[in-house]
Each structure stands twice: as structure tokens, then as C-alpha cells.
Amino acid sequence: MQRTTGAIFASPMLAMMLLFFLAPLGVLAVASVTGPEGGLTLDNYRVFLADGFAVGVLVDTILLGLKTVAAVTLLGVPLALLYWHSGPRMRTLILVATLLPMLTSNVVRTFAWIVIIGRNGPISQTFVELGLSDRPFSLMFSETGLVMALTQIELPLLVLPLIAVLSAADRRLVEAAEVLGADRWRSLVTVLLPMMTPAILAGWVLVFASATTSYVTQSVIGGARLIYMPQFVYREVGVLFQWPMAAAISFLLLVSTGIVMLGVTILARHRRLAAYA
Amino acid sequence: MFDEGEDRDIAAGAAQDGPAAAAQVSADPTRGLIVRDVSHAFGGMAALCNVGFAVEAGGVVALLGPSGCGKSTLLRAIAGLIAPDRGEIVLDRRDMTRVPARRRSIGMVFQNYALFPHLTVAENVGYGLASRRLPRREVAARVAEMLRLVRLEEYGARLPRELSGGQQQRVAVARALAVRPSALLLDEPFGALDRGLRAELQDEFIRMQADVGITTVIVTHDQEEAQTVADTLVVMHAGRVEQVGTAEEIYDRLVSLFVNSFMGHANALPGRLAAPKTVTLACGPSLDLDRAPPFPRGAEVVVTARPEHVALGPPGAEGALAARWIRAAPIANMLSVDLELADGTAVKALVDRLGGPRHAPGEAVSLTLDTRRMHVFAPPRPI
Numbered sequence: 001m002q003r004t005t006g007a008i009f010a011s012p013m014l015a016m017m018l019l020f021f022l023a024p025l026g027v028l029a030v031a032s033v034t035g036p037e038g039g040l041t042l043d044n045y046r047v048f049l050a051d052g053f054a055v056g057v058l059v060d061t062i063l064l065g066l067k068t069v070a071a072v073t074l075l076g077v078p079l080a081l082l083y084w085h086s087g088p089r090m091r092t093l094i095l096v097a098t099l100l101p102m103l104t105s106n107v108v109r110t111f112a113w114i115v116i117i118g119r120n121g122p123i124s125q126t127f128v129e130l131g132l133s134d135r136p137f138s139l140m141f142s143e144t145g146l147v148m149a150l151t152q153i154e155l156p157l158l159v160l161p162l163i164a165v166l167s168a169a170d171r172r173l174v175e176a177a178e179v180l181g182a183d184r185w186r187s188l189v190t191v192l193l194p195m196m197t198p199a200i201l202a203g204w205v206l207v208f209a210s211a212t213t214s215y216v217t218q219s220v221i222g223g224a225r226l227i228y229m230p231q232f233v234y235r236e237v238g239v240l241f242q243w244p245m246a247a248a249i250s251f252l253l254l255v256s257t258g259i260v261m262l263g264v265t266i267l268a269r270h271r272r273l274a275a276y277a
Numbered sequence: 278m279f280d281e282g283e284d285r286d287i288a289a290g291a292a293q294d295g296p297a298a299a300a301q302v303s304a305d306p307t308r309g310l311i312v313r314d315v316s317h318a319f320g321g322m323a324a325l326c327n328v329g330f331a332v333e334a335g336g337v338v339a340l341l342g343p344s345g346c347g348k349s350t351l352l353r354a355i356a357g358l359i360a361p362d363r364g365e366i367v368l369d370r371r372d373m374t375r376v377p378a379r380r381r382s383i384g385m386v387f388q389n390y391a392l393f394p395h396l397t398v399a400e401n402v403g404y405g406l407a408s409r410r411l412p413r414r415e416v417a418a419r420v421a422e423m424l425r426l427v428r429l430e431e432y433g434a435r436l437p438r439e440l441s442g443g444q445q446q447r448v449a450v451a452r453a454l455a456v457r458p459s460a461l462l463l464d465e466p467f468g469a470l471d472r473g474l475r476a477e478l479q480d481e482f483i484r485m486q487a488d489v490g491i492t493t494v495i496v497t498h499d500q501e502e503a504q505t506v507a508d509t510l511v512v513m514h515a516g517r518v519e520q521v522g523t524a525e526e527i528y529d530r531l532v533s534l535f536v537n538s539f540m541g542h543a544n545a546l547p548g549r550l551a552a553p554k555t556v557t558l559a560c561g562p563s564l565d566l567d568r569a570p571p572f573p574r575g576a577e578v579v580v581t582a583r584p585e586h587v588a589l590g591p592p593g594a595e596g597a598l599a600a601r602w603i604r605a606a607p608i609a610n611m612l613s614v615d616l617e618l619a620d621g622t623a624v625k626a627l628v629d630r631l632g633g634p635r636h637a638p639g640e641a642v643s644l645t646l647d648t649r650r651m652h653v654f655a656p657p658r659p660i
Binding site: 170172173175176177178179180181182183186190191194195271272273274275276 | 356357358377378379380381383384385387388389391392393394395396404405408409436437438452456
């Protein structure tokens with residue numbers, strides 16, 4: 001009874017997923033295994049995996065995702081902890097500063113980064129003024145610049161779930177650790193981090209998925225020199241008109257990022273973490 | 278129950294205040310816990326006001342009071358989780374007031390236990406030992422010993438959420454005691470348990486406390502629980518200590534109207550002192566006391582009588598108060614009767630269930646107060 005009622009309410013959502021997500025995905029899957037004469041073939045996959053450059057792009061894309069995840073974590077976790085320790089005013093400031101970039105278009109944010117990491121941008125200027133660099137430099141078209149931009153753009157995806165978890169967290173657990181003789185580092189590592197782990201893992205999935213597929217940022221900051229999977233697919237579709245090949249590459253991207261995300265999700269299901277989820 | 282025929286204070290006057298309330302329990306001066314004149318305010322709101330008490334080594338003290346009376350704040354100050362604005366906390370002759378919580382060597386059982394949900398029972402119990410960087414083998418041995426003490430040997434590998442409430446409470450106690458603390462603090466440790474389990478765990482706690490012999494402070498709002506578990510009660514009200522003593526001392530020698538109504542039920546009847554030994558009640562009749570309360574003639578007072586000191590009789594009995602029978606509920610072999618005086622004041626009486634009076638709701642009765650066991654207080658001041 002309850003089950004059927006639930007199904008009724010979920011049906012619009014299910015219908016939409018079926019029509020606009022699963023069905024196109026099926027079309028893509030069929031296209032990827034269709035040969036030039038219409039027969040069933042795995043040639044598209046074979047060609048891609050035999051091409052050293054193409055596999056290199058796939059590996060670069062996954063590495064880009066992992067680097068962004070690492071940078072976002074290093075920046076986001078301390079920020080969330082700062083939020084946890086702050087008074088109401090500081091909390092609002094952190095929340096607004098985190099949310100504000102989400103309210104601007106991805107294109108605008110990306111172009112802002114061109115200014116920041118360019119040869120005459122504040123980063124290059126600061127390094128020169130401090131004597132850390134002999135001459136102005138540009139981080140455009142470099143992976144470092146790309147990871148920096150992606151980190152800022154994806155930061156809210158990790159910080160917001162973390163703030164949600166920490167706001168609901170039981171502060172007495174930290175007090176219990178303190179009374180039991182734990183110093184600050186020990187309570188951070190043994191109490192706070194485990195408490196934050198489910199949110200961190202959820203954030204990782206979002207950041208990774210978002211960073212590996214952010215076509216705009218990748219192509220604007222990476223330029224023509226740095227090619228990642230989204231541009232690679234676009235080239236097959238828009239330039240070479242190799243639709244079956246593009247379908248196969250899309251599927252490989254889906255599977256490889258899917259494996260990373262599945263791994264993270266399985267980690268989050270660990271029985272010790274279930275209490276916090 | 279309390280009818281040893283000795284002299285009883287019929288009146289104890291107004292509540293004590295200031296340092297006078299910081300009553301000292303006789304304590305071994307070398308060991309134990311002493312709290313002296315502790316005051317603390319949160320953002321200008323006074324939470325504790327010159328609070329003081331002492332626990333001798335191995336003794337159990339209950340901080341008793343309604344919610345918001347400051348008892349939990351005081352416990353947190355003893356644990357070192359807050360630094361009080363003023364006052365001293367001395368444990369085994371060491372001044373702990375400025376020592377951080379992590380170096381106080383105090384065991385604490387939090388309300389709802391605050392067990393680490395991602396750690397197993399054994400890891401929870403061993404947490405404090407691991408913080409002290411003890412070798413693994415020593416930690417394991419001590420954890421096994423503690424789990425034996427709380428009879429949870431089989432549960433070391435479980436996670437807290439896989440345990441029942443009572444088991445979680447025992448893990449919390451084991452975790453607090455594992456580091457061999459100098460004092461044990463418990464914040465409403467039985468509050469989350471249902472009645473039957475609560476009684477069982479209280480018994481077990483008393484046995485274990487006696488075994489370990491550790492100085493213990495327990496915070497509770499449950500007067501019965503305080504009487505069951507603790508030797509000494511510290512009754513708190515609005516950030517102050519109202520009275521310190523054993524349960525019987527407090528029950529019989531009440532210092533304030535608040536303590537009177539908090540420790541068991543008190544029928545409070547407002548009145549005026551008409552003569553040195555005569556109170557005219559607001560509802561009409563006068564009562565003759567056997568002692569003169571320390572108030573000037575004409576002073577407003579409140580007379581209190583326990584339900585067991587209220588006797589019922591037929592309507593119109595001489596010198597009795599007219600009342601209406603509202604309802605009755607049996608308690609063991611007694612009957613708790615709710616009555617209403619002519620002016621609407623509610624009164625509770627405790628009478629024999631077998632052979633005692635029975636009336637239909639609304640019927641007129643009369644009640645007589647045992648004037649030898651009554652207390653006279655100044656009327657409550659608005660807080």
C-alpha cells in the first residue's frame with residue numbers, strides 16, 4: 001500500500017529520468033557498438049584504447065579530477081572547521097563567500113580566472129614583487145592554473161555538505177575526547193574527521209564528477225594545449241563527425257569516472273561511518 | 278517514617294544567600310573534591326552564584342535541582358569544560374581551577390553518553406588510555422578489565438548503536454573509569470532509560486561505585502534518584518546552593534520553601550502571622566503553632582505541610598479546614614487524595630488506603646494539618 005503510494009509520487013521523476021536520461025544513454029550505448037555498416041562491433045572501443053594519445057587524455061582527465069578533489073579538500077576542510085568554531089557573524093561571512101560564486105555563471109567565473117592567473121594578474125605580480133619570481137608569468141594553459149580555477153569553482157560542493165554535517169554534529173563528542181585526555185590534534189583526527197568523513201566523501205563524488213566534465217573551464221583555461229575528455233568528445237562530434245566513436249568515448253568516460261565514484265560511495269557505506277551518515 | 282520524636286525546626290526562615298549557602302560537608306581535608314565560591318555568567322546572565330560544596334574521597338554527591346538551576350554548568354566547570362569566572366575547584370588538594378580538562382584526570386559520563394559512534398565498544402573504553410599513549414597491551418588488558426566490571430565482556434567488538442540504552446550507559450561508565458580518574462562526574466546518567474531499567478542500573482552503579490570507591494558527583498533533576506544513589510544532596514535553585522545534607526536531613530530540616538516543594542510534595546498555604554504562634558490562613562481559619570516562627574507579627578508567611586501530615590475527617594469538624602474531595606489514586610497501601618480548599622487552593626493528602634476515608638468527587642470533607650510537622654517560610658520572592 002505504502003509502496004504503491006510512494007511509487008505514484010515518484011513517477012513524474014522516474015518518467016523524466018527514463019525519457020531524458022536513460023533513453024538517450026541507451027541510444028548512446030547502441031551507437032557506440034554500431035559499426036559503419038550497422039553491425040554489432042566493439043571496434044570503436046578497440047581503436048580508442050589502442051591509441052596512446054587518447055588513453056593519455058583519459059588518464060589526464062581522471063588525474064585532473066583527483067588533483068581538484070585534493071585541492072578542494074585541503075582548502076574546504078579547514079574552512080568548514082573555521083565555520084564550526086566561529087560566531088554567528090563569521091559564519092554568515094563564510095557561508096556567503098562560499099555560496100556567492102555559485103550564483104554567477106560558470107563562464108563568468110572562468111573568465112575572472114583568466115584575469116587572475118594571467119601574466120599581469122595579481123598572482124604573477126605578487127610573486128614578482130616578493131622576489132619569488134624573476135619575471136611575470138602566466139598560469140594560463142597550464143594544469144596548475146586549471147586546478148586553481150576548478151578548486152574555487154567546485155569548493156562549495158564540498159564545503160556545503162561539510163557545513164551541514166558539522167552544524168548537526170554533537171559537540172559533546174569533542175568534549176568527551178577532551179575529558180579523556182585527547183589534545184587538539186587527537187580530537188581532530190579521531191573525532192572530528194570521522195564525523196566529517198561521510199560529507200567529505202559525498203563532496204568528493206560531486207567535485208570529481210564536476211571537475212572531470214567541466215567543458216567550459218577546461219577549454220577556456222586549458223586552451224588547445226591541454227585536452228581533456230569533454231573536448232575530445234566534442235572534437236569527435238563537432239569536427240570529425242565520428243558519432244559512434246564519440247559515443248564510445250563518452251561511455252568510457254562514464255565508466256571510468258563511475259568506477260572512481262563507486263569506490264568512494266562504497267567507502268562511505270562502511271559500518272563505522274553509518275552512524276554519521 | 279520520619280517520626281522520631283525529637284525537636285523539629287518548625288521554621289527555618291528565609292533562604293540563606295551568599296557565601297553562607299556555601300555550606301561545607303565534613304570532608305577529609307587531604308582528599309576529595311572541594312568546590313568553593315564558584316560563580317559563572319554566560320553573556321551577562323548569571324548561571325552560578327557563589328556555589329560551594331565538598332565531597333569526601335569516595336563519597337557520592339548529587340547536584341539536584343530543576344532544569345536551568347545551574348547544576349550542569351557546575352558539573353562542566355568541575356570537568357574543566359568551562360572556566361568559571363570566579364571561585365576554586367580543588368581535587369585531592371590540587372587546585373584544578375585553571376587546569377585544562379584534558380589534564381584534570383576526571384572521568385565524565387555525559388548526558389546521552391556521547392560515545393564515539395565510529396569506534397567499537399573496546400575502542401571507546403580504551404580511548405582515554407590511548408590518549409595517554411599507553412602501550413597497546415596495557416590498554417587491551419585494562420579495557421578487558423573494565424568490560425568485565427560493567428559485564429559487557431562479549432560486546433567489545435560492537436559499535437555503540439548496536440547496543441541497548443542500558444548497555445551504552447555502562448560503556449560510558451567504563452570509558453570514564455578506565456583512566457583511573459580521581460573523580461567521576463555523571464550528567465543525568467539514568468535520564469534516557471525507562472523506569473525499570475533505571476532502577477536496575479542505579480543498583481548496579483551503587484555496587485560498582487562502592488567497589489571502585491571513587492569520589493563521585495552526579496547531576497540529576499530526579500529527587501528519588503538522588504536519594505537512591507548519593508550520600509549527600511546539594512539542592513540547587515537559580516544558580517545557588519539552597520541546601521546541603523543527607524536526604525533525611527533535608528527532608529526534615531528544610532531551609533527554604535523551594536527545597537520544601539522540590540523534595541517531595543509540599544502543600545503550601547499562604548497566610549499572615551496574627552500572633553507569635555498563630556497563623557491566619559488566607560482561606561480563613563487560623564492555625565495554632567507549637568513554636569513561634571522568626572517573623573514579626575503581621576508578616577506574610579507560607580505554611581507548608583506534607584501530604585502524609587494531612588488528616589481527613591467528616592465535614593464541619595472543629596478546627597479543621599473545609600475542603601472538597603477531587604480525586605484519589607492508590608500508591609501501594611496508601612491513597613493519594615487531591616482536595617480543594619474553599620478558596621480553590623489545591624491540597625494533597627496521603628491516607629490509609631484500607632480503612633481510610635473514601636468519598637465521591639465533589640463531596641465535602643474537612644482536613645486537619647499536623648501543626649507539629651509544619652514549616653513556616655517567608656513567601657517566595659519573584660525571581
